[in-house]
Amino acid sequence: MTSGNIVLEGRGLHRSFGPVEVLSGIDLVLRAGEVHAVIGENGAGKSTLMRLLSGHLEPTKGTVAIDGAPCVFRGPVDAEHRGIVLVHQEILLAPHLSVAENIFLGREKRRGFVVDDAVMNREAAAAVRELGADIDPTTTVDRLSIAQRQLVQIARALAVEHRVVIFDEPTASLTPVEADALFDVIRGLRARGVAVLYISHRLPEVKAIADVVTVLRDGRLVAHHRCDQLEPVDMARLMVGRDMANLYPVSAPPPPDAPIVLEVRDVSVPGFVQNASFHLRKGEILGFGGLIGAGRTELLEGVLGLRPSSGEVRVKGEPVRFRTVADSMRAGIVYLSEDRKGKGLLVGQDLRTNLTLSALDRFRRGFLLDKAREWSALDRAIAAFDIRTRRRDINAGQLSGGNQQKLLLAKSMLIEPEIVVIDEPTRGIDIGTKAEIYRFVAKLAADGKAVIVISSELQELIGVAHRVAVMRAGRIVGEVAGDRMTESDIVVLATGVAAEAA
Amino acid sequence: MTNASETTLARPARPGFRIDLRTAAPFIALAVLLVFGALLNPNFVSAANLINVLTRCAFIAIIAVGATFVIAAGGLDLSVGSMAAFIAGSMILVMNSMGSEASVGVIALSMVIALGIGAACGLANGLVTTVGRIEPFIVTLGTMGIFRALVIWLAEGGSIAMKDQELRAVYRPVYFGTVAGIPIPVLVFLAVAAVAAFILYKTRFGRHVLAVGSNEDVARYSGIPVGRVRTLTYVVQGVCVAIAVLVYVPRLGAATPTTGLLWELQAITAVVIGGTALRGGTGRVWGTLCGALILEVVGNIMVLSDLVSEYLIGAVQGAIIIIAMLVQRSMMRRA
DSSP: OOOOOEEEEEEEEEEEETTEEEEEEEEEEEETTOEEEEEOOTTSSHHHHHHHHTTSSOOSEEEEEETTEEEOOSSHHHHHHTTEEEEOSSOOOOTTSBHHHHHTTTSOOEETTEEOHHHHHHHHHHHHHHTTOOOOTTSBGGGSOHHHHHHHHHHHHHTSOOSEEEEESTTTTOOHHHHHHHHHHHHHHHHTTOEEEEEESOHHHHHHHOSEEEEEETTEEEEEEEGGGOOHHHHHHHHHSSOGGGTSOOOOOOOTTSOEEEEEEEEEETTTEEEEEEEEETTOEEEEEEOTTSSHHHHHHHHTTSSOOEEEEEETTEEEOOSSHHHHHHTTEEEEOSOIIIIIOOTTSBHHHHHHGGGGGGGEETTEEOHHHHHHHHHHHHHHTTOOOSOSSSBGGGSOHHHHHHHHHHHHHTTOOSEEEEESTTTTOOHHHHHHHHHHHHHHHHTTOEEEEEOSOHHHHHHHOSEEEEEETTEEEEEEEGGGOOHHHHHHHHHTHHHHHO | OOOHHHHTTOOOSSTTOSOOHHHHHHHHHHHHHHHHHHHHOGGGGSHHHHHHHHHHTHHHHHHHHHHHHHHHTTOOOOOHHHHHHHHHHHHHHHHHTTOSOOOHHHHHHHHHHHHHHHHHHHHHHHHHHHHTTOOHHHHHHHHHHHHHHHHHHHTTTSOEEOOOHHHHHHHTHHHHOEETTEEHHHHHHHHHHHHHHHHHHHBHHHHHHHHHHHOHHHHHHTTOOHHHHHHHHHHHHHHHHHHHHHHHHHHHSEEOTTTTTTHHHHHHHHHHHTTOOTTSSOOOHHHHHHHHHHHHHHHHHHHHSSSSOGGGHHHHHHHHHHHHHHHHHHHHHHO
């Protein structure tokens, strides 16, 4: 692969948020006609680097240069004018507007004073077709699948004049077939001499698409290689910086005759899940795998009274009907949401308020709340869960992601549950804290509790769970355990490739 | 990252006892106003005038304490002024219908009925908001119209007055009387605030109110009965409005279609300048009292001086709530 001219360059980039340095001393060179992958664990600084290069953030130290000339972006719009576009990981589209209206939002084509829908629809259809998809440009975005929305978002990004395109984990919500279509788009960009920055932690696809790869760890650049010199396993070693084997604790599955503590039969959640059945044994860690949007979260929320659902649920053999989550908590089941800041913790309230919120009845003396007992509970939680904080009277929102997760665990354990459901336990969490959380989950099971882990990280499911149920499009399509608990077996179930082949 | 020994250090001896600018701001503003008033007109700081100001702010202060609960839970109640008029009118009609005997018993029974009507009005606001899942802004805008129209209908367009002069004489001290030199309305609003502060800061219900206002989803996922908590805040508001009415009725002995006009503006303003955020999650009962006082002091200064025509008092109050929101916003950005 021949390399073109340097288009965009970062020189000695530093970025701090308050006292916390998240990125330090990064040198990075993007060349025309080259796909440059940046890989790293969650929290390694990938997103921050991307935001520095696309004008969303300013570096604390160091410079960004275009065509060798240092420049300071006045914001993302300024960067876009200079030909640097970013394809966001989250879907940032107006759901009630049409595909064409979204693609041209803020840069509408006009004829006189009126918008020219005919031209915009025609051009939008062409732009989407170029990405290998066929979507009616007049469809409103809320009727599209997640993958289609992703494509619309890419079409929107590419609709401006561009020399550098930055993709932030673009395949997170795509099936392999859709991902392949995206890779064709990226190869097309490369052939046209566009510089591509590709951020991901899915190593096989990095190997497949990238020309050069830069590895970040804890905010530092640890390696820079041509991609053909590096196998995915080497990339993983560089990313983690230690042996992956130590990450997951050894945890023995429960004996096959261990009592069933939770049994779910034919549970449906309108609009999300149809006739799901599964069981969970004492001392067992059951994983739930599947693509984003497969209905895993909705199924468990339905079972636990957080969403309307129908079907049969038994706890320790007793039929139960949870109308609210308070009912399921009384039955000894606790749910830790994947959305820690939106549904798990009150980010604007202090640690003590958060810790005791679900279990306030245990901190009452008559009508009064016993604040002294709450404070000592916080002391114990900070020690037991190793919550790293300089002060005890800060708000939960001021903790790092990992410490927020530990606080949420501590809060959930206060109701002394028998069954713990953890949704995406390590999303947005650094590697060190990940290991602590895995150990904690294993210990829960060893102590005779039962655990359900919902995760989109296949490695995590395989490393932590004794058995994995896989969901696709609202149904439980299979279960893997023991030797069959491999990445490829889970992917086959999750994407339905097996069903087509059979 | 800190180590374990360091984490054990930094816990203040009295958590929450630090001087926080946001908590202190309304009290500082009140002090500045008092100095300003004293400089403008020496009569302003006379004991008689200050006691008058305190007494006059009682209605708004009591209602605003209730509004603190609603707003802390992330709600809003625009109907309080109309509700006050409706409760006052109903209470007087009840007293008028109870025959000729002028006694403390008649008044006590009417008071209980008024409190019941207040709780019922609040319950209606709360249930329509939570069960019907309608924005509280719209619900209470609707009930504002309903309560106001009911008063006008009950009064047949005129006013509802207490007919029995003896009964008036018995009831009169509740507004005009004093205990140890302190007017009874002042004692009432202090008592209401003390009970409210106890509920909001020391009980499970108070914690739930703040959690629901802070983030409804988190509250729901934590097993808090969100609908019940929200509904109860409107009931607290209704009871507070009724308590204000108990003190209001002996003052004039009548309710008219203009009773309680724009009280919702004053109550919400008092809450906001007291430091409670309109988006919910915080509640400052003592700040609210201070806010109600600030409003009354501003009005009093306008009457005692010639700076601004007193007919513009509504405009000044409207400007105060907007300025208070701007100040809160800028403090949030800095924090």
